[in-house]
Amino acid sequence: MEYVYAALLLFKAGKEINESSVQAVLTAAGIAVNESRVKALVASLDGVDIEEAISKAAAAPVAVAAAAP
Amino acid sequence: MEYVYAALLLFKAGKEINESSVQAVLTAAGIAVNESRVKALVASLDGVDIEEAISKAAAAPVAVAAAAP
Amino acid sequence: MEYVYAALLLFKAGKEINESSVQAVLTAAGIAVNESRVKALVASLDGVDIEEAISKAAAAPVAVAAAAP
Amino acid sequence: MEYVYAALLLFKAGKEINESSVQAVLTAAGIAVNESRVKALVASLDGVDIEEAISKAAAAPVAVAAAAP
Amino acid sequence: MEYVYAALLLFKAGKEINESSVQAVLTAAGIAVNESRVKALVASLDGVDIEEAISKAAAAPVAVAAAAP
Amino acid sequence: MEYVYAALLLFKAGKEINESSVQAVLTAAGIAVNESRVKALVASLDGVDIEEAISKAAAAPVAVAAAAP
């Protein structure tokens, strides 16, 4: 999950999420970075609306209502 | 929120969450660090069982998001 | 329940559900058959839309518990 | 699905679910038995706690409403 | 369940799901394949809208749920 | 997602999930394998209790409880 937090940090900072920026954040945390995971993360975020994804978490409430029969 | 992201990044990576580690992560992400907020964060996390705290979040139906591809 | 299983087995196989067919299935499964229960089963099924009942089983959205806030 | 009902019947009757017992039940129902389906059934059920498998919910939730964003 | 994952892999790869393709995938995984289970799987998938079945999983909350506290 | 399917296929079959086993499965399914994604997958799964993750997924809000017998 630490890779994802690195991406979120960069996102909040308004920085581009790319391999080197993610790597930099993880390295600063003292983490031995797995290059492939960084690549995979960056690739998977391509085209994703991060703002929307995290705002859904904020909404994601409790409302898993049972469907009426 | 970025301060919390930084803390979680460190926590998930199994690193100690202290003023300098948080500061390092935030800086690497290009975030201008407010020292007293870092202090406040570290102080407030003192004695907190982070694992437990976030496991409660996991109980929320987070991923209601994912619409059909 | 085994009487109902027998009836549904016959239904799914597209066979007629009558006293002798139910009795045959139960007997083959090694179940000592109570004749009047078979009669009661067949009589009770009269007018029941089995297809509909089965589809309710698949749908049955029982108790999707809402996560605690 | 009739094969599954045959297994349920045998289970309820406390009989062993094996190729010949399943075949006997299906034959009694007047069903032309597909041997490989019987084999597959018996193999799938091997090691399965049927009591648990019966009662454990398996279906997808029909209408877990996503909370409005 | 491994049989189903084999089918899903083939589906994602745009390959036909037939007895020999499923068998090939399972064999590559080092699994001793039960031919009847493969047959049963392939037969049962005939006419099933796999895309839709997959999207149902995505629509449902991803299981982050823990039991209620 | 096919990489995850491959991993689960191996897991369900009781096989070790490593780069070569994942690669073999994907290749057999006719999927052109991206080595770094395989590496990323294996690294991500390292230390994850897959059984637990699956059971959470299964237990989650799915909950179509079988009516009492």
Add this chain to the structure above:
Amino acid sequence: MGLYTVHLPQWKKDEISEIKRLASEYKLVGLVDMYGIPAKQVQDIRRNLRGKAELKMTRNTLIEHAFGEQGDLGELSSRLSGHSALIFTNENPFKLYSMLEKTKTKMAARPGETAPEDIVISKGPTSFRPGPIVGELQQAGIPAAIEAGKVTIRETKTVVKAGQEINKKLADALVKLDIKPMDVGLALQAAFYEGSVYEADVLAIDETAFYNSIISAATHAFNLSVNACYPTKDTAGAIITKAVREARGVAVEAAVASNDVIDAVLGRAQAQAMALQNITG
């Protein structure tokens, strides 16, 4: 018995042989309770049963005579009550029972009758204008009052529980409120079919419970098929959904970066961050 029969008038002899003829013609001979069924309804019931069952009303003594001469049937005589009639059909007793249940209708209760179910009066206005009716309702235990120039029931109340007697005041009040709590129709008391006597309590099948048992059985089969991963036409889709769901669960748990789940992974990270922020303030 035979000797005695000789002295019966011809019409009685004819009745007895009619009963015997019907009893041999049909597979099932049953006794039904006709108590309290108005003639009009008896006609309706007869019409509804046409082609399926034959109803015959006659004196108990003649029924006893006829049964007495029919060996096995004699067992039914002991179930005769003051308002018994005969019913004949080729259906089995369970079918007949449910057939008769379906011909039942609702009627007003007479004083002294037993409530078949809880009788609940709902709150709300009635059509009555203020008058002695208010007192009558109140005496029957119904919380009536005058509101805005109308007689109104103040609160929803159970005025009599299932199995309790409906007294005269309540019966009158229920009639005024047009509440018909009584099920009337032929009640099957006992049936003689293929050598055995079936009592009513054996024949009563709870239709809802039965329907639910079908749903349960289907659910069991569905669950077993999916959980044991034995795919059938009916369950292959659900099994795939389950497999994918599990895969997604693992992917999110392991934070696997994959296009299909990355939004869920981000959402989860965010939810965790929010949870932690709540604690740290």
